[in-house]
Amino acid sequence: MHPLRMKNNPRILNAWCLYDWANSVHSLVIVSSIFPVYFSATALNEAGGPVIDFLGFEVKNSVLFSYTVSAAFLLAALLSPLCTAIADFSGRKKLFMKVFCYTGAISCSLLYFFTRETTTWSVILFGISLVGWSGSIVFYNSYLPDIATEDRFDRVSARGYALGYIGSVLLMVFNLTMILFPGWYGGISQGLASRISFLTVGIWWFGFAQIPFNRLPDSGKRMVPQDGWLFNGFRELKKVFGELKHLSLLKRFLVAFFVYSMGVQTVMYVATIFGSDELKMPAESLIITILLIQLVAIAGAYLFARLSERLGNTYALMIAVSVWVVICTGAYFVNTQNQFFALAALVGMVMGGIQSLSRSTYSKLIPEETTDTASFFSFYDVTEKLAIVLGTASYGLIEQITGSMRNSVLALLVFFLLGFGLLARIPSQKVYRVRLKTPEVA
Numbered sequence: 001m002h003p004l005r006m007k008n009n010p011r012i013l014n015a016w017c018l019y020d021w022a023n024s025v026h027s028l029v030i031v032s033s034i035f036p037v038y039f040s041a042t043a044l045n046e047a048g049g050p051v052i053d054f055l056g057f058e059v060k061n062s063v064l065f066s067y068t069v070s071a072a073f074l075l076a077a078l079l080s081p082l083c084t085a086i087a088d089f090s091g092r093k094k095l096f097m098k099v100f101c102y103t104g105a106i107s108c109s110l111l112y113f114f115t116r117e118t119t120t121w122s123v124i125l126f127g128i129s130l131v132g133w134s135g136s137i138v139f140y141n142s143y144l145p146d147i148a149t150e151d152r153f154d155r156v157s158a159r160g161y162a163l164g165y166i167g168s169v170l171l172m173v174f175n176l177t178m179i180l181f182p183g184w185y186g187g188i189s190q191g192l193a194s195r196i197s198f199l200t201v202g203i204w205w206f207g208f209a210q211i212p213f214n215r216l217p218d219s220g221k222r223m224v225p226q227d228g229w230l231f232n233g234f235r236e237l238k239k240v241f242g243e244l245k246h247l248s249l250l251k252r253f254l255v256a257f258f259v260y261s262m263g264v265q266t267v268m269y270v271a272t273i274f275g276s277d278e279l280k281m282p283a284e285s286l287i288i289t290i291l292l293i294q295l296v297a298i299a300g301a302y303l304f305a306r307l308s309e310r311l312g313n314t315y316a317l318m319i320a321v322s323v324w325v326v327i328c329t330g331a332y333f334v335n336t337q338n339q340f341f342a343l344a345a346l347v348g349m350v351m352g353g354i355q356s357l358s359r360s361t362y363s364k365l366i367p368e369e370t371t372d373t374a375s376f377f378s379f380y381d382v383t384e385k386l387a388i389v390l391g392t393a394s395y396g397l398i399e400q401i402t403g404s405m406r407n408s409v410l411a412l413l414v415f416f417l418l419g420f421g422l423l424a425r426i427p428s429q430k431v432y433r434v435r436l437k438t439p440e441v442a
Contacts, residue, residue, distance in 0.1 A: 012147050015215035017160040019140050022208035023101070024164030025171045025201045026133045030108055032268060033290040034175060035126070037283045038194040039065060043119050050277075054120060062277050062405075066270060066396030068123055070389045072130035077385035079131070080138050084378035087139065094218045097139035101209050104132020109202030112195045138381035142373040143216060145363045153360035154313075158305035161356045165298045171204050172291055180284060190283075243367070244379060250365040252426050257358055258383045260321050260419025262391035263328070263412040264354055265384065267347065270395055270405075274331070275340055278405045285337060289344045296348030304353025305360075312428030313361040320354040321420045328413040332406050391415065 029035060043061040045052050050061045059067070087093045107129035114122035148156045178185050178193035185193070244250060275281045275289065307316040323346060330343050362380050370376060391412070398408040 007147055007149050008152060009147065012215060012217070013156055015212045016140075016143055016147055017156070017163050019136075019209060019212040020160040020164030021167035022205050022212070023104075023133060023136065023140075024168040025204050026104060026108060026129065027164075027268070028168035028172055028290065028294060029175060029197055029201045030111070030126070030129060032271065032293075033172065033287045034179070034194050034197050035111070036065065037286055038114070038191070039126075040277065041283070042114065042116055042191070043123070044116060052119065054123065060400070063396045063400050064123065066392045066399075068127050069130065070393040070396070072127035073134060073385040073388040073392075075127075076131045076134040077382045077389065079135060080381045080385065081375075081378045083135065084138060084142070084375050084381075088373070088375045091218060093139050093142065094213065094216060097136050098209075098213060100132045100135030100139070102132070102206065104129045104136065105202040105206040105209075107132060107202075108205065109199050111198035114195060114198070134381070134385060138377050140212075141359055141380065142377035144359065145366055145368075145370075145373050147216075150364055150368070153363045154305045154308050154357065157360040157363070158301040158352075158356045161301040161352045162298045165294045165301070165352060167204075167208070169291060169294045171200060172287075172294070175200060176287060176291070179287070239375075241379075243370075244376075247365065247367070249426060250362075252422070253361060253365055254379065254383050256419055256422035256426065257362070257380070258387050259415055259422055260324070260354075261358075261384050261387035262394075263324060263415035263419070264351070265388040266391035266395050266412055267324075267327070268351065270392065270408075271344075271347070274405050274409075279334070279337065279340060281337055281340065289341060292341070293344050293348035293351065296345055297352035300349040301352035301356045303349070304357050307353075308357055308360075313357060313364065314423055314426045314428035316428075317354065317357055317361065318420055318423050318428075320350045320357070321416050321423065323350045324354070324416045325413060325420070328409055328416060331409045332413075 040050075040061060043052055043064065044050060051058055052061055052064070054064055083096050087096045107125045110125050111122060111129070114125075144153060144157060175193070175197035178188065178196060179190050182188050182190070182193060188196075271290075275286045281289075304316050304320060307319065311319075327343055327346050327350075330339070330346075334340055334343060359380075362377075366373065366376050394411050395405075395408040398411055399405050402408075
């Protein structure tokens with residue numbers, strides 16, 4: 001039997017979950033906490049102001065941060081479908097996962113050299129690290145329907161996210177000791193401690209990724225290309241796109257996922273900048289807040305997995321989106337640190353849950369016997385990437401036009417309300433395979 005058909009192997013499932021452990025430090029340290037704070041304090045002009053020159057354009061540093069995220073994920077969205085199609089056709093899924101992983105890890109490590117004088121190159125490296133991280137994730141996610149049966153998708157997905165939160169918190173605590181207790185490390189500056197943190201992310205990510213890379217099976221060579229990998233990759237993509245058109249539940253979910261992801265992903269990428277620039281919170285408070293979010297998210301991932309077991313996936317997702325509506329409403333009016341802490345706790349509770357459930361729900365809606373899992377997940381991945389592009393770009397544009405991030409928050413509120421309505425069009429079930437075997441009405 002092919003190794004990918006031997007599902008629910010504990011050794012393989014645990015190895016798969018450990019890639020979350022390996023890569024989640026990028027999301028926490030680089031995207032959500034230490035890097036944004038260091039970026040705000042370092043990406044300044046000669047007078048110490050936030051408006052800087054980037055490739056000949058004058059732009060506020062917080063807006064540049066949002067636009068960099070948008071540009072990086074737009075590039076990832078363009079690369080993902082082609083790479084996944086080639087990977088499915090050639091049977092080299094793991095090779096592509098490695099290339100993106102190593103690209104991201106090396107870029108993180110090079111951020112050690114981020115100073116005011118190297119801001120332009122550092123912004124580019126930050127963008128490349130996002131491309132590497134997001135590119136590896138699509139191949140990682142595509143393994144879930146290959147290695148587990150549908151009845152275990154929710155729990156395995158939740159376990160992966162939980163391990164990711166735990167691993168990232170452990171490295172984060174170490175990095176925090178360098179920043180908060182510099183005397184323990186010979187009196188290093190906060191700036192140097194932050195740059196060492198970026199280096200540790202690259203090393204952690206690269207090192208722990210070797211465990212899943214050694215244990216996850218590859219799909220095996222499927223056929224010899226006649227016209228080269230590129231043209232056959234396009235054919236594979238066209239084939240999967242043709243299948244997607246006949247899967248109405250999958251199409252509905254992708255639309256809903258796209259809309260509410262514009263809100264979820266944007267919050268994850270700009271929350272720290274919001275606390276720093278809008279509420280003028282000190283760096284230590286912001287980083288500890290993000291750490292709190294990760295700890296609460298561990299429980300949240302398992303909580304929503306249990307909710308999906310009792311209520312079905314769609315109802316559990318609708319509950320999560322409803323909480324996000326409350327979060328955005330509160331963010332518009334928040335004025336104090338304590339209020340921000342309360343919102344952060346709510347974000348943590350639903351952040352892990354909505355990400356984990358989204359991944360497992362999509363896995364349930366993919367046809368059971370498909371061999372094109374990477375190509376199918378490329379559509380999921382592109383949907384998420386485009387959501388990040390539009391969400392962060394709209395957030396940055398509204399701030400640039402109005403001068404206030406609070407107005408940008410209102411756009412996120414609209415995304416969640418629309419997402420809730422779109423989810424209501426999808427039946428809430430614990431298992432979807434039986435429905436997919438019967439004719440669907442688009």
